[in-house]
Amino acid sequence: MDLGLLLMLLIGAVVIGAAAWGIHRHLYVKQLRERGWTFVTSPSIAVAFGLNVPPFGLGFSRSVDDQVTGQASDGTPFSAFRYKSSQWRSGGYVVTMPLPHSLMEGEVSHGDAPQLRLGDLVTLGPVTASAPDAEYAAILAEAAAPALAGPYRVSVDGDRLVLIDAPKQADQLAAAIETLAAVRARLRASRAMEFAAPPPPSSLSFHRRPSWTYVPRDDSYLELLEHTGGGRNHKAVDIIHSENAGIPFVRLRHEWETTHTRTDAQGRTHTETRRHSEELCEFRTTFPFGDISVNWGLFGAAQSFEWEEFNRRFKVRCPNPRFASDIVHQRQMEWMLAVRAPSFQVEGSRIRVGDGGEWLPDDIDRASQFLHGFFGRVPDFVWQQLGAWPRPLPELAGR
Helix, strand or coil, X not given: CCHHHHHHHHHXXXXXXXXXXXXXXXXXXXXXXXXXXXXXXXXXXXXXXCXXXXXXXXXXXXXXXXXXXXXXXXXXXXXXXXXXXXXXXXXXXXXXXXXXXXXXXXXXXXXXXXXXXXXXXXXXXXXXXXXXXXXXXHHHHHHHCCXXXXXXXXXXXXXXXXXXXXXXXXXXXXXXXXHHHHHHHHHHCCHHHHCECCCCCCCCCECCECCCEEEEECHHHHHHCCCCCCCEEEEEEEEEEECHHHCCEEEEEEEEEEEEEEECCCCCEEEEEEEEEEEEEEEECXXXXXXXXXXXXXXXXXXXXXXXXXXXXXXXXXXXXXXXXXXXXXXHHHHHHHHCXXXXXXXXXXXXXXXXXXXXXXXXXXXXXXXXXXXXXXXXXXXXXXXXXXXXXCCCCCC
């Protein structure tokens, strides 16, 4: 077959396929709007703000699509939208409805619906409930059981009730919305309302880390961290930041491109674009402190302490030996050996900790716990000499 003809046939097939998809989507949206619902093709990620129980609050690359809003038959407003992240993807919708106030997290599932264990499990017929409190889980199961039909999973997520994996077809979506409204009505009439919880995060966050904020992309955060220069199209994505109980941090993935030109054996020039990325995380001091490093860098004399095992394991460098001796005291050394302290550096207001690899949430947690442990063992008189009194971080004792 002629190559030109083949190309024309391929282009024709693509055009026909796109037209068929467009017609199908138009009819689908028409069905939704005939029910009095509103359809939004490209909603803001803000529609997921405050949702923090899985599938929310996990992973990176979070995005939303195709939002449907309206009311259930009892007048309860709902928002249905497609959601995905690096940890979760579904072909259907998540449907949310408001609750009178924020409640303890919990989940109820029916039949073969996937379950997320949030704590104690309680089973009542085909319904299983999970929550950090066994009494609360039992109340959720009893309230939801008569109303939760079909293979659905419903979570209590802050001040919203969420149904996971609702079908996309208009009739089936409507049935799922009515199911969620019925569950909501029974929960509102139950003792579940007594299990109040703090307000949900005001933006995207991480499950059980409500003080963390997740930002899908904001290139301005690159100004806050040391990063690789050169190249072009520098981006900051998958950003996490938090005040972190007095030791703030910023984590992000830096992406950029470089262009390379080479000449082959025939003298022809070839240009290629290479894509690069690096995961970065830095902590900050919110208090005056001296420069010090432990197992960081190769230059500068290491300070010796009266404990040879500690000296073998850790190279402490500090421009003020007296300051180093005051903060790396016997109890501090015992603790650092016991926890196998990572390498770190305090320089000005910047704190860098070891190699966190991809700097996933667990990596950040470990670094944060270490820093709070280290600064928490700095003696009172040091904070007083630094002019940081009362002490900026709680005192910790023992190992």
